Amino acid sequence: MWRDATLVAGRDLRVELRSRVTANQVAPFALLVLVLFAFALDPDGPVLERATPGLYWITVLFAAVLAIARSAAIDEADGVRDALRLSALHPSGVFVGKALAVAAELVALELLLGLGVVVLYGAEPAGVGLLAATCACATVAVASTGTLYGALVSGLRVRETLLPLLLLPVLAPVLIAATRAFEAALVGVVADGWPWCGLLAAFAVLYSVAGALAYGTLLEGS
Amino acid sequence: MTATSPARTHGGTTDTTPHTGPPAAPGPEHTGSPATRVLGLAALAAVALLVLYGLVVSPPDREMADAVRLMYVHVPAATLLYTGCFFTTLASAMWLWKRTPGWDALAETGAEVALVFAVVTLVTGSLWGRPTWGTYWTWDARLTSTAVLTALLVGYLALRRLDLDPDARSVRAAVLGLLLVPNVVVVNRSVEWWRSLHQGSTLVRLDPQIEGDMLVALMIGFLAGGLVFAWLMVHRFRVAWLAQQADRIDLDAALAARRAEAAAPAERPAPAGRPAGEGVSPA
Numbered sequence: 001m002w003r004d005a006t007l008v009a010g011r012d013l014r015v016e017l018r019s020r021v022t023a024n025q026v027a028p029f030a031l032l033v034l035v036l037f038a039f040a041l042d043p044d045g046p047v048l049e050r051a052t053p054g055l056y057w058i059t060v061l062f063a064a065v066l067a068i069a070r071s072a073a074i075d076e077a078d079g080v081r082d083a084l085r086l087s088a089l090h091p092s093g094v095f096v097g098k099a100l101a102v103a104a105e106l107v108a109l110e111l112l113l114g115l116g117v118v119v120l121y122g123a124e125p126a127g128v129g130l131l132a133a134t135c136a137c138a139t140v141a142v143a144s145t146g147t148l149y150g151a152l153v154s155g156l157r158v159r160e161t162l163l164p165l166l167l168l169p170v171l172a173p174v175l176i177a178a179t180r181a182f183e184a185a186l187v188g189v190v191a192d193g194w195p196w197c198g199l200l201a202a203f204a205v206l207y208s209v210a211g212a213l214a215y216g217t218l219l220e221g222s
Numbered sequence: 223m224t225a226t227s228p229a230r231t232h233g234g235t236t237d238t239t240p241h242t243g244p245p246a247a248p249g250p251e252h253t254g255s256p257a258t259r260v261l262g263l264a265a266l267a268a269v270a271l272l273v274l275y276g277l278v279v280s281p282p283d284r285e286m287a288d289a290v291r292l293m294y295v296h297v298p299a300a301t302l303l304y305t306g307c308f309f310t311t312l313a314s315a316m317w318l319w320k321r322t323p324g325w326d327a328l329a330e331t332g333a334e335v336a337l338v339f340a341v342v343t344l345v346t347g348s349l350w351g352r353p354t355w356g357t358y359w360t361w362d363a364r365l366t367s368t369a370v371l372t373a374l375l376v377g378y379l380a381l382r383r384l385d386l387d388p389d390a391r392s393v394r395a396a397v398l399g400l401l402l403v404p405n406v407v408v409v410n411r412s413v414e415w416w417r418s419l420h421q422g423s424t425l426v427r428l429d430p431q432i433e434g435d436m437l438v439a440l441m442i443g444f445l446a447g448g449l450v451f452a453w454l455m456v457h458r459f460r461v462a463w464l465a466q467q468a469d470r471i472d473l474d475a476a477l478a479a480r481r482a483e484a485a486a487p488a489e490r491p492a493p494a495g496r497p498a499g500e501g502v503s504p505a
Contacts, residue, residue, distance in 0.1 A: 152397060166378075166398070173412035180416065217393060217396075221390060221394070
């Protein structure tokens with residue numbers, strides 16, 4: 001299964017390396033959202049500073065929806081879905097591979113956006129251990145949930161509009177927990193953030209297992 | 223042959239068994255039956271009793287005054303909302319196991335009825351919150367998680383409404399439905415935790431020392447709500463069932479027309495019926 005996962009992850013990342021959709025479109029979009037938030041909230045006032053963790057994670061989620069849609073779209077063209085079905089790759093391996101590829105893209109996006117909030121919003125990084133752990137858990141959570149829901153809507157004509165409707169309510173706990181953990185790391189007491197990080201880890205495990213189990217059914221059934 | 227086989231067999235569009243005619247459609251041909259008429263009348267009677275008891279007989283609350291009367295609808299509706307979600311997840315799991323169309327119809331039914339009760343819960347809750355809390359909406363844990371749950375149900379039903387190959391839709395809907403209750407649990411837990419860290423314990427919804435006529439009214443509310451829920455579930459299920467039958471009859475008719483066309487070539491142009499569905503070979 002793990003060999004299949006690395007194969008699929010390698011393929012998805014190679015497609016990204018050649019097409020550069022995430023690098024050339026999703027990443028600039030994410031930075032643009034950061035700028036737009038500064039327009040909406042007075043950038044010199046205290047509001048932006050207080051809202052930075054939440055805005056950061058909202059931006060990550062919006063960018064993640066695009067990255068996930070792109071990841072699902074890779075499998076739609078040229079009968080890739082049928083090829084995957086015929087290839088004797090383990091469905092759980094395909095799921096893990098796709099989730100890993102999305103996670104790798106998300107990590108790059110999160111680093112870029114982290115740089116963005118430091119430069120644009122004047123955030124001071126603190127509690128780096130908690131920040132890194134939160135990012136790691138949230139990335140796995142978003143990538144696995146997103147890959148599962150991406151497979152649910154892939155091939156549909158309305159996928160662009162349906163994916164956020166299905167995915168964002170499910171990711172509400174991720175937004176809550178990641179924001180609280182970041183708040184604890186940046187302005188609060190670091191120890192308060194770890195339980196939220198634990199919640200993220202539990203969420204990540206739950207949806208990774210659910211996705212690995214359900215992916216075969218979705219692949220075979222559509 | 224298929225004409226006599228029960229329609230519960232796996233009838234997909236890729237079915238290659240020759241169909242000789244429209245299949246017999248067992249099960250109800252309309253959504254009413256003597257039993258459901260009795261159920262419907264009982265539900266109406268219970269609602270009438272609830273109106274009488276909730277609005278006339280039971281006294282106003284000491285703190286909430288007349289707003290407490292909304293609770294006789296609100297609390298049962300919230301309970302039935304979760305019951306409907308439970309039906310959806312259970313039926314989705316059963317469909318993935320058994321793959322019979324009845325479970326698919328039940329999953330859709332549960333979600334749709336749950337959405338009705340979700341709206342009732344949110345509306346009565348807001349109306350109650352205005353006089354009691356002074357605001358229609360507050361970021362209370364239960365309100366917030368009910369709102370997210372409503373979004374989950376809307377998403378599920380949006381997927382169900384898509385014009386897809388029925389089998390593909392059933393698979394996707396079943397996976398989504400299976401995740402519904404786990405999602406609800408995760409959202410509820412995390413929202414509750416979120417609110418409890420940021421403010422004191424949430425506002426008390428219902429006085430725990432409810433007694434006398436108010437308790438009776440609440441019980442009648444549960445009874446009326448339960449009966450309405452059951453009536454809606456039965457009828458919606460039958461509608462879903464008939465819709466599945468209609469889909470299949472349409473497809474079978476199209477298949478039969480194309481086969482007749484192939485068997486008797488060039489005599490006359492085939493009647494232009496519905497366009498043939500997928501899976502019809504040009505023969």
